Amino acid sequence: MPTRPVTGNRSGKFVTRTCWIVSLMRWPSASEPKTSSAARTHAASAVCRRDMMSSSIPGFAPAAYSTPVIARRAFAVVATGLVLAGSGCTRAPQGAADAAHAGPVVRIVTPELEPPRLARGRHTVAEETTRAESLLADLGYVPEVRLVPDRARLVELVATGQADLAVARLSVTPRRAAQVRFTVALDRVREQVVVGPERDAPRTLDELAGMRLAVRLGSSYAETADALAERVPGLRVDLLPGTRSTESILEDVADGVLEATIADDAIVEAVRAWRPELRPGLVLGEPRAIAWAVRPDAEELARRLDAALTRSELVDDLLAPEARDLSAIRARGVLRVLTRNNAVTYFLHRGHPMGFEYELARRFARSIGCRVRVVVPPRAEDLVPWLLEGRGDLIAASFSVTEERARTLRFGPPYLEVHEMLVVRADERPRYVDIGDLAGRTVAVRRSSAYRDTLERLATEARIVDAPEDLETADLIDAVAAGRWDATLADSHILALELSWRDDVAAAFPVGPPRKIAWAMRPSDGELAAAVDRFFARERGGREYNWIHRKYFGSPARRARTVRREREGRAQLTPWDDLFRRAGERWRIDWRLLAAQAWVESRFDPDRRSFAGARGVMQVMPRTARELGVTGDLHDPAVGIDAGARYLRWLIDSFETTLPVDARIRFALASYNVGRGHVLDARRLARRLGHDPDRWFGGVETVAPLLARREYAARAAHGYCRCRSAVRYVREISDRYLGYLAADGAARPSSQSSTAPSERTRRSAGTEASSRPRGSNAATTSPASRAARQPGGESSTASTRVGGTPRARLARR
Numbered sequence: 001m002p003t004r005p006v007t008g009n010r011s012g013k014f015v016t017r018t019c020w021i022v023s024l025m026r027w028p029s030a031s032e033p034k035t036s037s038a039a040r041t042h043a044a045s046a047v048c049r050r051d052m053m054s055s056s057i058p059g060f061a062p063a064a065y066s067t068p069v070i071a072r073r074a075f076a077v078v079a080t081g082l083v084l085a086g087s088g089c090t091r092a093p094q095g096a097a098d099a100a101h102a103g104p105v106v107r108i109v110t111p112e113l114e115p116p117r118l119a120r121g122r123h124t125v126a127e128e129t130t131r132a133e134s135l136l137a138d139l140g141y142v143p144e145v146r147l148v149p150d151r152a153r154l155v156e157l158v159a160t161g162q163a164d165l166a167v168a169r170l171s172v173t174p175r176r177a178a179q180v181r182f183t184v185a186l187d188r189v190r191e192q193v194v195v196g197p198e199r200d201a202p203r204t205l206d207e208l209a210g211m212r213l214a215v216r217l218g219s220s221y222a223e224t225a226d227a228l229a230e231r232v233p234g235l236r237v238d239l240l241p242g243t244r245s246t247e248s249i250l251e252d253v254a255d256g257v258l259e260a261t262i263a264d265d266a267i268v269e270a271v272r273a274w275r276p277e278l279r280p281g282l283v284l285g286e287p288r289a290i291a292w293a294v295r296p297d298a299e300e301l302a303r304r305l306d307a308a309l310t311r312s313e314l315v316d317d318l319l320a321p322e323a324r325d326l327s328a329i330r331a332r333g334v335l336r337v338l339t340r341n342n343a344v345t346y347f348l349h350r351g352h353p354m355g356f357e358y359e360l361a362r363r364f365a366r367s368i369g370c371r372v373r374v375v376v377p378p379r380a381e382d383l384v385p386w387l388l389e390g391r392g393d394l395i396a397a398s399f400s401v402t403e404e405r406a407r408t409l410r411f412g413p414p415y416l417e418v419h420e421m422l423v424v425r426a427d428e429r430p431r432y433v434d435i436g437d438l439a440g441r442t443v444a445v446r447r448s449s450a451y452r453d454t455l456e457r458l459a460t461e462a463r464i465v466d467a468p469e470d471l472e473t474a475d476l477i478d479a480v481a482a483g484r485w486d487a488t489l490a491d492s493h494i495l496a497l498e499l500s501w502r503d504d505v506a507a508a509f510p511v512g513p514p515r516k517i518a519w520a521m522r523p524s525d526g527e528l529a530a531a532v533d534r535f536f537a538r539e540r541g542g543r544e545y546n547w548i549h550r551k552y553f554g555s556p557a558r559r560a561r562t563v564r565r566e567r568e569g570r571a572q573l574t575p576w577d578d579l580f581r582r583a584g585e586r587w588r589i590d591w592r593l594l595a596a597q598a599w600v601e602s603r604f605d606p607d608r609r610s611f612a613g614a615r616g617v618m619q620v621m622p623r624t625a626r627e628l629g630v631t632g633d634l635h636d637p638a639v640g641i642d643a644g645a646r647y648l649r650w651l652i653d654s655f656e657t658t659l660p661v662d663a664r665i666r667f668a669l670a671s672y673n674v675g676r677g678h679v680l681d682a683r684r685l686a687r688r689l690g691h692d693p694d695r696w697f698g699g700v701e702t703v704a705p706l707l708a709r710r711e712y713a714a715r716a717a718h719g720y721c722r723c724r725s726a727v728r729y730v731r732e733i734s735d736r737y738l739g740y741l742a743a744d745g746a747a748r749p750s751s752q753s754s755t756a757p758s759e760r761t762r763r764s765a766g767t768e769a770s771s772r773p774r775g776s777n778a779a780t781t782s783p784a785s786r787a788a789r790q791p792g793g794e795s796s797t798a799s800t801r802v803g804g805t806p807r808a809r810l811a812r813r
Helices: 037-054 067-086 125-138 151-159 220-231 245-256 267-273 299-318 326-332 356-367 380-389 426-431 450-458 473-481 492-499 526-539 541-553 556-571 577-587 591-604 622-627 636-652 661-674 676-688 696-708 724-743 759-764 781-785 794-805 806-812
Strands: 019-021 105-111 141-148 167-171 187-195 213-214 236-240 259-262 279-294 334-338 347-349 352-354 371-375 417-418 419-427 442-446 463-467 485-493 507-508 513-518
Touching: 105 125, 105 151, 125 141, 125 167, 125 299, 141 151, 151 167, 167 187, 187 220, 187 267, 187 781, 213 220, 213 245, 220 236, 220 259, 220 279, 245 259, 245 267, 259 267, 259 347, 267 279, 279 299, 299 661, 299 724, 326 334, 326 526, 334 356, 334 380, 347 724, 352 356, 356 371, 356 526, 356 541, 371 724, 417 492, 419 426, 419 450, 419 473, 419 492, 426 507, 426 806, 442 450, 442 473, 442 577, 450 485, 473 485, 473 492, 473 507, 485 492, 492 507, 492 541, 492 556, 541 556, 577 591, 577 636, 591 636, 591 661, 591 724, 622 636, 636 661, 661 676, 661 696, 661 724, 676 696, 696 724
Parallel strands: 019 141, 105 141, 105 167, 213 236, 213 259, 334 371, 442 463, 442 485
Antiparallel strands: 167 279, 187 259, 187 279, 347 352, 417 513, 419 485, 419 507
């Protein structure tokens, strides 16, 4: 399988995933004719599949090694290096600049994929690899993936510079940490001894005497087994081939083929789902972090990957798929609203969420006793799949009711009726009288939109162009004004907003019958649908509904103000974006997380002072500032934001580095609110009550409010705590952070993949700027300019025209 396309980043800049199967048996010899890399890969793949099926990997034995076997092992290792060299994966010169090997191409090695039924931790190897590709593509790199049958080789390949990144669940051990860099911790595990059904699980070291432990060569388990063998008399260690997976070894233990092994508790739990006869026993040593391995001299790659992984880990919990009906939504206290980021539905203005759909959804959430969590998928076409997958509870995105959508979705009562209008350049408006005037003209719409359905039903002779799914209707109007396409369609209320401030486009005529706008839910969510019905029956036409409608769609002045606010929100997330960016860069914290925390702390008010004496945007106590070495006035935004970021970094670093990075950050946020001592008490209480002390959501946050009760506070080292405020504090920051990421084009779960690649864009992916509005290290590109540069290449002139549109001038004002 020489080349297989996968998804690129959300901007439509695609990458190609090149999979290399590294065989331990074959490599190109000098006498063989020179072949293409694709042909070499295909041949290696075939040989590797054949070898794995026959389990005849030379050079490894399950027990003691004879001299010929040792020789064959060395022979196989040399062979592996030659295959990698023949495939273009050569040793990186020590001290070479990062740009030479870490960018634009990042060479990823990952183990052969395990059976689909098994997910190690939260993700399978395939999902983790896709996640790595997506993150790297977003960072402007071109990932190349090579599948390695021998897991024992992963760290060695990275340590010797033959690969840049190993994506696997690698335990961080002292021996490995001396060879490679590791990313931030993605999970935390404990190793334990596991036996089969024929014997009792050992609980002490003495019970290991006389036992045979079978572990994979080169694994962290082998390091642990070697250390145990030195302490326990009679303990024997059998080294199995590096091509064996931990799961297959556990299966052999369950079948009685092997006596015992060592494995991570997460893997043991997963395998016991279908092999319950496995008996986990003695837990060995301290918890270990799970991470990816990075080439030791790739400092810049490691730094940028850590930042991307941290963001991804924080988002994953918030976007985890779970189909919820009304009772489950109320139990969680969160209504997840799928929407789009535009002037009609949802946007941020000076850090505050706004939008017609957002305000309606917030009002509905309050009516059912919940708060709103806004979820903005990277593309419009993702709205329905994300709803059906359970990543949101309803779609509130100015969503038209169509026959096709009604077959898979359940719609609430319509609350708007709109006309789909043909939008053309103002100077060409007289040319368009009816649908026949579209013959031969280019009309750009998103394939997933109701507009596409309308055009197909009309059987027009227009040339329908599938616009990128990450463009909003307003962006397509920009592109029409710039001359990229002749026309587009827009709902009448969206067009009314646009025409309130611009005169370079015009409405030609309505296309088709009126459309109804409604919220969409899963067909099975009957309780939620009934609640939505009751809400609109009560609210539509009432004072609050009419006030919200007038606020966004009332007079031309109000419509112009709505668009201006939305454009200002695109240009600047908070009043002090630059200060948050500077502090985030200095203290290695996502600046959008700092901004979300500042909003919760002070609503960005630099003059705020709490009853306890906390001051400024980040509400830092003067004593804390002095202890951190901060000088200056905390009411000065530059001083206050840097002080808050410094304190948060100190709190993050105060928790164990073996903890998953998202847990460390959330523990730090809770500590910022109620004090680190109370968070430590809550973690101890979680452990005592059987909850996970290493996770915030679903773990420590569940028991933290109990510290306000006398019977629990009396046994806590730091006494009474109103920790319910910390629970609310962390959730509010997390929800706002997700909204800020969505506004910045960076919110996406780690398993989300993008659209199909082309080789042309793959070759340029390392040099072209990633299309994100803000916060990127590369040059930014606006959605409108992307629309004006779609394939065809007429580009620079169109792009310049878009930059000079009234929309751009309005944003500058």
